[in-house]
Amino acid sequence: MNKYHDVANKINLFIQENNLTRGSKLPTLTELANTYEVSKNTIIKALEVLETNGVIYQVRGSGTYVRGRHRKGFVNLTDVQGFHSIFREFNLSSKVIELKEIEAPSNVAEILEFTDQEKVYYIKRVRYIESRPFCVEESYYLKTIVPYLNEEIASQSIFNYLTEDLKINIRFSDLFMRIGKLNQEEAGYLELETHDPSLNIESIYYLSNGRPFNYSLIKYHHEEAQFFVQGNNF
Amino acid sequence: MNKYHDVANKINLFIQENNLTRGSKLPTLTELANTYEVSKNTIIKALEVLETNGVIYQVRGSGTYVRGRHRKGFVNLTDVQGFHSIFREFNLSSKVIELKEIEAPSNVAEILEFTDQEKVYYIKRVRYIESRPFCVEESYYLKTIVPYLNEEIASQSIFNYLTEDLKINIRFSDLFMRIGKLNQEEAGYLELETHDPSLNIESIYYLSNGRPFNYSLIKYHHEEAQFFVQGNNF
Numbered sequence: 001m002n003k004y005h006d007v008a009n010k011i012n013l014f015i016q017e018n019n020l021t022r023g024s025k026l027p028t029l030t031e032l033a034n035t036y037e038v039s040k041n042t043i044i045k046a047l048e049v050l051e052t053n054g055v056i057y058q059v060r061g062s063g064t065y066v067r068g069r070h071r072k073g074f075v076n077l078t079d080v081q082g083f084h085s086i087f088r089e090f091n092l093s094s095k096v097i098e099l100k101e102i103e104a105p106s107n108v109a110e111i112l113e114f115t116d117q118e119k120v121y122y123i124k125r126v127r128y129i130e131s132r133p134f135c136v137e138e139s140y141y142l143k144t145i146v147p148y149l150n151e152e153i154a155s156q157s158i159f160n161y162l163t164e165d166l167k168i169n170i171r172f173s174d175l176f177m178r179i180g181k182l183n184q185e186e187a188g189y190l191e192l193e194t195h196d197p198s199l200n201i202e203s204i205y206y207l208s209n210g211r212p213f214n215y216s217l218i219k220y221h222h223e224e225a226q227f228f229v230q231g232n233n234f
Numbered sequence: 235m236n237k238y239h240d241v242a243n244k245i246n247l248f249i250q251e252n253n254l255t256r257g258s259k260l261p262t263l264t265e266l267a268n269t270y271e272v273s274k275n276t277i278i279k280a281l282e283v284l285e286t287n288g289v290i291y292q293v294r295g296s297g298t299y300v301r302g303r304h305r306k307g308f309v310n311l312t313d314v315q316g317f318h319s320i321f322r323e324f325n326l327s328s329k330v331i332e333l334k335e336i337e338a339p340s341n342v343a344e345i346l347e348f349t350d351q352e353k354v355y356y357i358k359r360v361r362y363i364e365s366r367p368f369c370v371e372e373s374y375y376l377k378t379i380v381p382y383l384n385e386e387i388a389s390q391s392i393f394n395y396l397t398e399d400l401k402i403n404i405r406f407s408d409l410f411m412r413i414g415k416l417n418q419e420e421a422g423y424l425e426l427e428t429h430d431p432s433l434n435i436e437s438i439y440y441l442s443n444g445r446p447f448n449y450s451l452i453k454y455h456h457e458e459a460q461f462f463v464q465g466n467n468f
Contacts, residue, residue: 023347023444052286052466057406059443069408069438077463078312113257172291173465174303179413179433179456197431197456199413204303209293210257222413222431229311229463231407232286 004045007036011046012055015066026056026064054078054230067230074228077175091130096154097189098124101143108140111204111215119143123154126189133190134224139216145207146214171208177201180219190221199225238279241270245280246289249300260290260298288312288464301464308462311409325364330388331423332358335377342374345438345449353377357388360423367424368458373450379441380448405442411435414453424455433459 011032015024027035032043047064050056057067070076104112104120112120121141126133139158141149146166153161162168180200187194198219205214245266248254261269266277281298284290291301304310338346338354346354355375360367373392375383380400387395396402414434421428432453439448 054406057440057444062443065444067406067444071410074410078465170467172288172301172467175463175465176305176308177411177433177459177461177463179431179459197413199411199433206291209296210291210299210301225411225413227411229409229411231312231409233404233406 002045003038004042005049007038007042007046008049010036011050015055015068020066020068022066022069024066026066028063052232054232071226071228074226076228076230078230092157093128093131094125094155095128096123096125096151098122099149099151099154104140104142108215112140112142112212114142121146121149123149123158125154129224132224133221135218135220136186136189137216137218139214142213145211168213169208170205171210172206174204174206175201176203182219186219190219192221197222199227236279237272238276239283241272241276241280242283244270245284249289249302254300254302256300256303258300260300262297286466288466305460305462308460310462310464312464326391327362327365328359328389329362330357330359330385332356333383333385333388338374338376342449346374346376346446348376355380355383357383357392359388363458366458367455369452369454370420370423371450371452373448376447379445402447403442404439405444406440408438408440409435410437416453420453424453426455431456433461 011026014020015026020026026032029040029043033040036043047056047058051058054067056064058064100122101119102122104114104118108120109115109118112118120143121139123137123139123141125137125139127135127137141158145168146162149158149161163170178200180198181195182190182192182198184194186198187196190196190198199222201216201218201220203214203216203218204212206212245260249258249260254260260266263274263277267274270277281290281292285292288301290298292298334356335353336356338348338352342354343349343352346352354377357371357373357375359371359373361369361371375392379402380396383392383395397404412434414432415429416424416426416432418428420432421430424430424432433456435450435452435454437448437450437452438446440446
């Protein structure tokens with residue numbers, strides 16, 4: 001990790017731990033440089049990272065302010081993080097419906113951009129927050145990138161397994177959202193009625209070399225789907 | 235505009251005009267510096283802006299690649315832009331249902347962060363894409379920032395009016411999404427049935443000094459709501 005990324009994380013932690021709310025003013029560049037024992041230049045870069053990530057905003061000639069405007073229970077879609085990290089304070093669990101190694105179906109092969117036959121892990125699971133079902137997820141992982149997966153891993157945080165155990169560096173993601181209707185099976189998992197609406201998110205995750213390695217289609221319970229997006233005019 | 239923002243716009247235009255698709259490699263730093271007659275340092279900064287905006291990604295030791303993975307009709311929520319800009323190629327129109335100057339209701343005052351009585355413009359409109367109704371929008375604009383609005387402006391692009399005529403510099407936005415149910419009036423506007431699902435987006439727009447000046451609640455027709463979000467792991 002770069003030194004300024006490290007400092008950015010520390011400042012972010014400082015904001016969280018002190019529950020600094022929107023509009024709170026951060027110390028000056030000089031004060032921050034003294035506190036974290038780094039150069040002003042490192043602080044400038046760290047603040048750029050935090051601004052890009054929607055944590056702070058800088059006003060010329062005035063200072064640096066906390067941007068965060070969070071609503072409890074709303075998930076930030078611009079964060080590339082697993083749900084376990086986002087829902088730190090909640091009790092999350094997953095029930096694995098199916099887990100198998102298959103040849104990638106053609107639509108998945110196209111999305112994951114390969115032309116030869118490639119093996120993928122297919123996983124279908126229902127995810128629960130505080131024992132309430134909140135989504136049904138179907139996910140495909142390229143086996144050349146994720147060589148091993150089992151039910152135990154899939155019933156916990158696949159994201160943690162990828163990043164911490166397999167040391168996979170997830171660089172960015174593309175999400176496509178629309179409203180759908182649940183079929184009978186999905187409605188059963190989510191304890192809803194057939195044809196009830198769902199918020200459907202297709203997501204594609206990419207490695208640091210730009211290669212897509214995971215495609216998922218997640219259908220969210222209409223009452224549990226609460227998402228937050230930060231827009232920026234850079 | 236900074237020189238590197240200007241170059242970033244030019245490179246972005248180059249990508250669009252040449253229909254460069256995902257994974258296309260851009261010229262080297264040196265070649266770009268020669269093409270745009272600027273220093274390599276300016277190109278480095280321009281590429282950073284484009285990377286932050288999800289236009290490109292850079293792979294260490296390899297080069298710069300086009301990231302864009304767009305699906306026709308999906309609107310990028312991370313862009314702070316008006317619909318008229320996003321739907322450039324479509325015929326957009328709006329019908330103004332109501333436009334009035336009022337004291338801000340208390341929930342709006344709280345969201346726009348003021349304690350004294352302040353006047354706002356309240357606008358309710360139905361928006362159409364190629365004559366199909368795609369959303370019902372209720373919007374509040376702080377009168378101290380937007381001193382004048384009329385039905386003619388509101389029936390066209392309010393965003394263009396704010397940025398081009400009033401020269402308002404919109405810095406960032408917060409969006410909160412969830413699924414809702416249409417009431418009878420809204421269903422009528424959207425040519426749907428009462429209680430049909432809608433995708434509801436609450437949005438707050440901020441000035442460059444961090445001040446929120448606009449709050450909107452938009453209810454999208456469930457078949458027209460197609461959104462795209464780019465996630466980044468900076």
